[in-house]
Amino acid sequence: MLDQLEENPDIPVRAVQEQFQRKYSVGISRMKAYRAKVIAKKNVEGDHASQYSLLRDYTNELISKNPGTTVKLELELGKNPEDQERQFRRIYICLVALKKGFKALGRDLLGLDGAFMKGPFPGQMLTAVGVDSNNGIYPVAYAIVESENLSSWTWFLELLASDLDLGINSNFTFISDRQKGILQAVTRLFPCAEHRYCLRHIYENMRGTFKGDLYKNMLWKCATATTVPEFQTAMDELKAFNKKAHLWLSKIPPLHWTRSHFSGRAVSDVLLNNMCERYNGNVIEGRDKPIISTLEYIREYLIRRIVTVLKVIEKCDGLLTPRATEMLEEIKKDASHYHVQWNGGEYYEVSGKPIHARLPCRHAVAALWCMAANGGRVGAIESWAHPVHTMERWRLVYSHKINPLNGRALWTKIELPTIITPPKHHNQVGRPKKLRKSKCKQIGHNSRTCKGKSTTARTSVKAGSGTSSKAGKGVKAGKGVKAAKGVKAAKDGKA
Structure with a gap:
């Protein structure tokens, strides 16, 4: 039972019943099978409290097998300096493979988000997730902290800045749901950064007062505008429809939520923090496990994801990634309807709405076709795309691998006079109640x-x-x- 559970932690209770029946010719009830699984799972994973004492051994194993990995373990200082127990407070991990891969990507965009832990010692999981060359998620760093506040976000972002070589003047781009503390932390550490607000959460706040799909459509029209005059026209339409809604939205600076005011440095025009939502959904089953089991669940998920992407890369050909190719085909289709006027020199006048994603926009594609028709050397339209969209860059990002670890019995024992104990149990603000009646x-x-x-x-x-x-x-x-x-x-x- 222990071996099977270690290989398959999610083995169904029904399968446990069937195994008992086949092996011992004994029928057991579903409840007995469930209790047996719980006991076996506890023996395999360890209970929630005991795993905190093994954190130093785990982090040492992680760093030794993945040199260059950053692990920061922070403990609470006891009232008595001679006390041999230290309560766990926070842990931050940035695996070296993800660190190198993100730097190779060249897309200065990260989504920031927090999610609740679900065990007996509740906390928050903070994550930083990027977008790869194929517009897929690319997790970079993660941490488990006591709660989501200014202190924990500042601590997390300081360590992230050190790993990614971000200085106080870095022109980086973040996108978040405006969680508690994150706005102040980003502003304090990266005053020159572009901080986008997830449009979905802006709408969730907006519809508390202004309900209906019409408001949602107007909000999206404002957010997807690609030029300032187009944005202003959309805002004027909202004002004509409802002055209060226009006033409410005007209080949020447009540089945080509309494409017309984005700098373009991130080589991405995303409006939603979907990369973090997707990541949190993929690791949700690991958030109720003991702390080391949670961290291992995340690491194993990241290994599987790299392997999955590599399999897709092997099947692809062409200059651009599959998603970039799809986007460019849509651009070409729209550009075929544009009118181009060449001035006989270096300039082309093109009618139509531009887009920004560092792919050749409709204007550029139409102008390139006109240039080729007049004897200019253009080459393949794909060659005009930003390098971040190329297959070469995609392969480079995923060329960095996460190494496996030894079993727990083979971890080096770190001998220190202090012992790590679990944090005090406390109900966090906003934590969903699981009390059943x-x-x-x-x-x-x-x-x-x-x-x-x-x-x-x-x-x-x-x-x-x-x-x-x-x-x-x-x-x-x-x-x-x-x-x-x-x-x-x-x-x-x-x-």
């Missing part, structure tokens, strides 16, 4: 044995029995005041 609304009952009535309800009804059935209807489980009124009414004969 039965049909009778009483904690501790389960759906299999609960009859749907509480002891309080049955006692109250009995006190008023023999007078009226309506008294029982006025009594509700867990509502002591209403139950007392129901009994009194029955005694007075007024129910």
Whole structure:
């Protein structure tokens, strides 16, 4: 059972029952099989508390097998310096393969996001995720911190800046959901950076007051405008429709959310923080495991993803990545309807709406066709694309591999006088409640044995029995005041 669970942690309970039946010719109930799986899983992974004491051994193994990897482990300082226990606070990891791959990519764009941990020691997982040459997600760094606030985001971004060689004057681009603390942290550490706000979350805030698809469509029209005059026209349309909605949106500076005001340095015109949402969805099953198991779940996912992309790369040919090729074909289709006027020299006048993604836009494609028609040396249209979209760059990014680790029995034991203990359990602000109640609304009952009535309800009804059935209807489980009124009414004969 232990070997099978180690190979397949998600083995179904039904499969456990069948294995017992085949191996021992013994039938067991589903609940027994489930309890056996829980016990075996705990023996394989270790419990949530004990894994904190192994963090130093794990980080040492990770660095030794992947030299150049950055791991920062931060502990709480005890009140007594001589105390041998230190509570866990934070851990940051940037694997060397991802670090080198992102630098080779040349697309200065990162999405920032946080997600809740789900174990008995809740915290937040912070992530930085980029966009690769094929517009797929490219995770760069991740951390587990005590909560999402200015302190934790500043700590995370300082370490990320060190890994990616970002200085205070770096013209980098971030996109986020404007979580607590992240705006101040980015502004403080990267005052010259471009900070985009996820448009989906802007709309979620907007529709709290201004409901309906018409507002959503107007917002998107403003955000997808590629020139300042086009943006202004879209904003004027919103103002004519609803002045309050226009005033609400005007309070958010356009440089944070509309393409017409983006600098273009990121070689991407993304408006949504989808890269982080996708990443968080892919590792969601690992967020309720013990801390080392969580970190290993992420590392193994990253290894699998690199292998998956490499398999796709092997099947591709051509100059550009598959997604870039699709986008360029759409551009060519639209450019065929544009009118071009050549001035006989170096300039071309083209009618139509431009786009910005560092692919040849419709204007450029139409002008290049006109240039070729007049004897100019143009070459393949694909050769005019930004290098970040090429197959060569895509291969280079994924040429860096994450190395495997030894089993836990082979990890080097780090001998230090202090022991890492888990953080104190506390309910975080906004953390979803997982307290479940039965049909009778009483904690501790389960759906299999609960009859749907509480002891309080049955006692109250009995006190008023023999007078009226309506008294029982006025009594509700867990509502002591209403139950007392129901009994009194029955005694007075007024129910």
